[in-house]
Amino acid sequence: MSDLKQELKEKIITQLNLEDIAIDEIADNDSLFGDGLGLDSIDALELIVMLDKDYGIKLTDPKEGKKIFESIEVMANYITKHRTK
Amino acid sequence: MEKVFINSIGSISTQRTFDNNDFLEEITTYEDNIIPAIEPNYKDFIPPAAARRMAKGIKMGVVAAKIAMEEAKLLNVDAIITGTGMGCVRDSEKFVTAILDNNEQFLTPTSFIQSTHNTVAGQIALGIGCKGYNFTYVHSSISFESALIDALMQLKLKEAKNILVGGVDESGEHTNAIHELIRHIKPEKINTNKLLQSNTEGAVFGEGANFFVLSNNKQNSSYAQLLDVKTFNTLPKSELTTNLVEFLNNNNLSADDIDVLISGNNGDVNFDNYYLELTEGPFKNTQQVYYKHLSGEFNTASSFGFWLGAKILKTQYLPSEISLNTIKSKGFGIVLLYNQYRGKNHSFTLLRQC
Numbered sequence: 001m002s003d004l005k006q007e008l009k010e011k012i013i014t015q016l017n018l019e020d021i022a023i024d025e026i027a028d029n030d031s032l033f034g035d036g037l038g039l040d041s042i043d044a045l046e047l048i049v050m051l052d053k054d055y056g057i058k059l060t061d062p063k064e065g066k067k068i069f070e071s072i073e074v075m076a077n078y079i080t081k082h083r084t085k
Numbered sequence: 086m087e088k089v090f091i092n093s094i095g096s097i098s099t100q101r102t103f104d105n106n107d108f109l110e111e112i113t114t115y116e117d118n119i120i121p122a123i124e125p126n127y128k129d130f131i132p133p134a135a136a137r138r139m140a141k142g143i144k145m146g147v148v149a150a151k152i153a154m155e156e157a158k159l160l161n162v163d164a165i166i167t168g169t170g171m172g173c174v175r176d177s178e179k180f181v182t183a184i185l186d187n188n189e190q191f192l193t194p195t196s197f198i199q200s201t202h203n204t205v206a207g208q209i210a211l212g213i214g215c216k217g218y219n220f221t222y223v224h225s226s227i228s229f230e231s232a233l234i235d236a237l238m239q240l241k242l243k244e245a246k247n248i249l250v251g252g253v254d255e256s257g258e259h260t261n262a263i264h265e266l267i268r269h270i271k272p273e274k275i276n277t278n279k280l281l282q283s284n285t286e287g288a289v290f291g292e293g294a295n296f297f298v299l300s301n302n303k304q305n306s307s308y309a310q311l312l313d314v315k316t317f318n319t320l321p322k323s324e325l326t327t328n329l330v331e332f333l334n335n336n337n338l339s340a341d342d343i344d345v346l347i348s349g350n351n352g353d354v355n356f357d358n359y360y361l362e363l364t365e366g367p368f369k370n371t372q373q374v375y376y377k378h379l380s381g382e383f384n385t386a387s388s389f390g391f392w393l394g395a396k397i398l399k400t401q402y403l404p405s406e407i408s409l410n411t412i413k414s415k416g417f418g419i420v421l422l423y424n425q426y427r428g429k430n431h432s433f434t435l436l437r438q439c
Contacts, residue, residue: 015193017137038134045194053191 004076028073056084087301089240091308095152096392097145098293109404118271119290120381140175142255145294146205157298163245164218165206168228170384172202174257226426227316229388240301251296252388280352280378288351291381295388308395312435320431325362332433340367344414347390349424351377373409387424394420398438
């Protein structure tokens with residue numbers, strides 16, 4: 001699980017071009033949106049594509065994303081349960 | 086008809102031009118066939134959150150516009166008009182590559198959103214909160230001049246007071262590879278100081294963003310008066326001189342009135358003969374300069390020539406590195422720019438000291 005969390009942090013930084021943020025600056029329970037990392041709706045779309053491409057998880061209801069992308073911890077738990085690759 | 090002045094400039098190019106207090110004091114020479122822009126520290130101009138989705142061309146355009154706005158001491162303008170030949174080509178390459186690599190699946194939105202040609206003008210408008218006229222011309226190597234003509238007409242007819250006009254193009258890896266393949270880029274790496282002696286086909290490609298605030302109010306920061314611009318999609322070499330003389334006559338000028346001819350020579354052995362038509366013809370006794378050994382060739386490289394003309398008229402100084410002949414004018418009152426690319430899309434631009 002900790003490897004997956006590390007992997008998610010690396011992917012978020014690279015794919016969302018968060019050049020000024022280091023991996024150790026993202027805590028597992030930090031909010032990804034709003035006051036936390038400050039991600040926005042375009043980032044949410046990028047994350048939905050990432051889940052599909054890298055873990056085989058298709059989100060059919062975009063509202064699901066709000067819960068799943070709450071934090072690295074929540075994302076990692078969801079991926080562990082639902083991943084197909 | 087109102088007069089139109091260039092009230093400020095902002096330039097990011099393959100030379101260190103982003104500091105308006107500097108005028109080519111240190112010229113960078115390259116030994117290459119593709120040359121990159123010298124970039125400022127973007128964090129000094131754009132908040133990191135806004136910059137993270139911007140490719141190089143957008144950053145160059147936004148920052149050049151910001152420098153021009155600051156010099157003109159303006160917080161907003163009536164219109165933003167840009168010219169670009171290839172638009173945001175890096176993001177275009179990115180999402181098209183993603184389509185191919187992922188078999189048309191898993192397409193992410195960011196590069197697609199940022200890939201459109203009008204992204205730069207849009208981002209500038211968002212940055213300064215400009216809800217006015219916003220237009221981008223994509224007309225190959227007369228893209229910048231098309232933007233200039235639009236601004237010139239609006240200002241002359243008092244439809245606007247201050248207009249931000251710019252030319253921007255970024256270099257894209259895949260696009261450059263294609264241009265190398267078809268020999269539009271020189272096959273050999275070349276010392277840019279010896280560009281015009283290369284005697285080979287193709288050009289040295291560059292990139293950059295040059296922005297200007299045009300206004301019908303002259304102010305302390307003003308560089309020059311923009312008199313006229315004319316473009317031609319096609320113009321046979323045999324008709325070049327006649328059309329140029331007619332253009333000058335329409336402005337009550339003749340070739341003898343021109344103090345400096347800024348020529349767009351790019352060292353392409355197949356197409357530099359258009360410039361010879363003028364430099365060895367009606368302007369053989371006029372001081373001549375060139376600039377594409379400094380800026381590289383790109384669809385809006387002529388905006389760098391425009392920047393150069395504005396600088397020469399304001400400072401009354403001309404760096405020796407840009408001289409094309411040995412004739413020296415007594416002063417710089419009227420500057421004529423001529424540019425074309427591969428024998429097409431010709432432009433004449435006339436500037437006067439103000």
